[in-house]
Amino acid sequence: MFYVNNISSNFLKRLIASSILIFYALHTDAQTDSTKLKVKSTDFSYFRVGVDASKFIASNVSKNYEAVEFAIDANYKSNLILSTEFGFGNSIVKNEYLNYKSNNVFMRLGIDKTLFNKEFVGDMDNAFIGIRYGFGLVNRGDAEYTVYNSIYGNSIGQIKDAQFLTHWLELTGGFKMELKKNIFIGWNIRMKTFINPKKFEQLPPNYLAGYGKADKNTAFGYNFYLMYGFGNRK
Amino acid sequence: MNNYKYRFGIWVLLILLFGAGCTNKSVCLEPQSVALRGGFYYSNSDTSIALKDSFLINANVYFGQGNLYFNNLKNTSKFSATLSTTNDSSLFIFQSDSSDFAAETIDTIHAYHSNELNFISVACGYQFYHQINKINYTKHIIDTVYINYTNVNNDVNKEHLKIVLRK
Numbered sequence: 001m002f003y004v005n006n007i008s009s010n011f012l013k014r015l016i017a018s019s020i021l022i023f024y025a026l027h028t029d030a031q032t033d034s035t036k037l038k039v040k041s042t043d044f045s046y047f048r049v050g051v052d053a054s055k056f057i058a059s060n061v062s063k064n065y066e067a068v069e070f071a072i073d074a075n076y077k078s079n080l081i082l083s084t085e086f087g088f089g090n091s092i093v094k095n096e097y098l099n100y101k102s103n104n105v106f107m108r109l110g111i112d113k114t115l116f117n118k119e120f121v122g123d124m125d126n127a128f129i130g131i132r133y134g135f136g137l138v139n140r141g142d143a144e145y146t147v148y149n150s151i152y153g154n155s156i157g158q159i160k161d162a163q164f165l166t167h168w169l170e171l172t173g174g175f176k177m178e179l180k181k182n183i184f185i186g187w188n189i190r191m192k193t194f195i196n197p198k199k200f201e202q203l204p205p206n207y208l209a210g211y212g213k214a215d216k217n218t219a220f221g222y223n224f225y226l227m228y229g230f231g232n233r234k
Numbered sequence: 235m236n237n238y239k240y241r242f243g244i245w246v247l248l249i250l251l252f253g254a255g256c257t258n259k260s261v262c263l264e265p266q267s268v269a270l271r272g273g274f275y276y277s278n279s280d281t282s283i284a285l286k287d288s289f290l291i292n293a294n295v296y297f298g299q300g301n302l303y304f305n306n307l308k309n310t311s312k313f314s315a316t317l318s319t320t321n322d323s324s325l326f327i328f329q330s331d332s333s334d335f336a337a338e339t340i341d342t343i344h345a346y347h348s349n350e351l352n353f354i355s356v357a358c359g360y361q362f363y364h365q366i367n368k369i370n371y372t373k374h375i376i377d378t379v380y381i382n383y384t385n386v387n388n389d390v391n392k393e394h395l396k397i398v399l400r401k
Contacts, residue, residue, distance in 0.1 A: 147360050149316065
């Protein structure tokens with residue numbers, strides 16, 4: 001267990017260090033852009049709202065969980081995107097040893113930096129990297145367990161339900177492209193780590209909406225958003 | 235829209251859709267039970283507890299519900315057996331010679347213990363850890379039983395009981 005916690009701790013340190021570097025890069029780059037181009041940009045110019053289509057597909061394919069995710073983002077300055085993602089989901093653990101259900105709501109807040117310059121006025125296709133802070137409220141129902149013992153007999157018991165708040169950090173990168181005017185698709189991949197992993201040392205949800213496999217201190221995920229945009233395209 | 239961006243997006247879409255269809259099935263590879271481990275010894279002196287391994291030629295240790303299970307110990311001084319997960323005591327019957335059923339060649343060891351649930355994983359569920367609180371035993375062949383480690387868990391390097399035999 002110490003070894004796992006140590007890995008998680010090292011990963012968390014690297015994540016925080018990477019985040020600081022990204023913020024530094026964002027800060028210096030934004031300063032350079034404003035001096036070079038001398039463009040008077042509005043703080044919030046263009047907005048997008050969307051839904052994660054991949055979760056619809058995954059929820060239908062998987063027998064163990066359902067999840068719905070939405071996203072709202074806003075272009076901030078010339079190369080930053082402020083992003084909010086939220087959603088809910090439920091999952092079930094049902095095997096010969098355990099049987100319990102859980103559900104959760106979550107929200108992620110963060111910022112993305114676009115990587116490419118605009119090729120024409122109103123060009124909205126771009127790749128990005130970003131960071132997120134995620135938090136979720138988790139409800140786990142009563143859990144039934146069976147401990148098999150052929151020598152002394154099986155033990156069957158129940159563990160009472162629980163509610164808890166969980167936090168995590170993410171590094172993300174992806175792409176958004178405009179299929180038709182104001183209609184976007186966007187994908188991203190994410191690397192996530194719990195800030196409070198001890199919450200899931202026992203009976204973690206099979207799937208935590210917004211995070212993924214909750215029995216892993218470090219998880220990887222992806223989204224595929226369909227989005228509608230509106231606002232000033234400059 | 236730029237063509238390269240469009241192609242890039244479509245390829246990624248296909249990969250993500252493929253990924254969405256994959257399920258990561260958890261498989262339990264860890265045993266649900268932990269074992270109590272014991273060793274047989276002779277005492278080297280009457281005054282100290284300096285012990286010397288006692289290789290048993292052909293002994294049996296009976297355990298389990300109704301003592302239906304046994305470990306046959308041939309040319310070994312070590313044994314392992316599971317503790318009860320449904321009661322707070324477990325009975326072991328030590329038969330020093332598997333071919334001899336005379337009462338004076340047989341001892342009983344009663345281990346009193348607490349059972350504590352330990353979560354393994356979503357795939358494996360729970361297992362029971364134990365804490366040995368007290369040992370009672372008869373003294374036909376056995377001289378003394380020491381509790382060496384009280385916690386019975388996944389640590390396979392711990393010997394929980396040291397059973398000293400009469401010479």
